[in-house]
Amino acid sequence: MPELPEVETIAAGLRPWVVGRQIATVRVLHPRAVRRHGSGQSDFEAQLTGRLVEGVRRRGKYLWFQLDGGDAALIHLGMSGQMLLRAAYVRPGPHVRIQLDYADSGPHLHFVDQRTFGHMLVSRGGYELPAPIQHIAVDPFDESFDVDATVARVRRRSSEVKRVLLDQTVVSGIGNIYADEALWRARIHFARPANRLPRARVRDLLYEATTVMAEAVRAGGTSFDDLYVDVNGRSGYFERGLNVYGREGRPCPRCGATIRRARFTNRSSFFCPRCQRSPRQAH
């Protein structure tokens, strides 16, 4: 599941292969992959054909190609999206949704997405920041990230703190895996109301989220299966760095208590019941 570290790994992997090259042919193989491109599939193909990619940028879980003429090709990988560099002779696999072919002898690019939650679109004038993601907050790795402002924004919300951590308009890039890991590191229960946490605790939490994601970037991201791989099809190896996520029934690496799984907003939360006291136990 691509969160910030996985998207960063992919953006960095793409950069040397796509910047400075001209997209020769665009093939949309599944209409759902361009459902957010307002003016339709053929317009998407027309907009992207012949364009020179000048840069690759990322904010949170989104990445985009900066195109000549000031536009952008925006990409969100959803849950299972991949950007794969493939030699021109490689025929598209079953889940290839969009093919970007080049006229030069370098590799082509396949947007692969089994579960079709991902998408691409062309954003007019989106070079610096595509319009569809102007509501997405900066992520902790952005040079303009403001810790104090983010702490304040988190503490204005009355929802459970994990919900707020996952809200991409508050802080971007954090998904279910790194939210659970950050909460465990900061010893905070996922259901604590955000506005009842002291400023210093929220600051700790953001620090831990940033740290765990930085470690994951160094490991090339987290791969549970072959749904997340880098641009060359290789898995990341941060799974061994996880302390709670996916580890129900195993001992907490810090205190030895048995890690539990809870249903939370229709997804799983993994936590240590001793290190992370629930709101009712907290006082």
Added chain:
DNA sequence: CGCAGGCCCTGGTAGC
């Protein structure tokens, strides 16, 4: 504006 819940989607697997 904040908040909570539903929906989109596919492949793998558990259970009968």
Added chain:
DNA sequence: TGCTACCAGGGCCTGC
């Protein structure tokens, strides 16, 4: 073996 039910979950949308 073949069926059904459920699970993974990010972000958009709706209704309050």
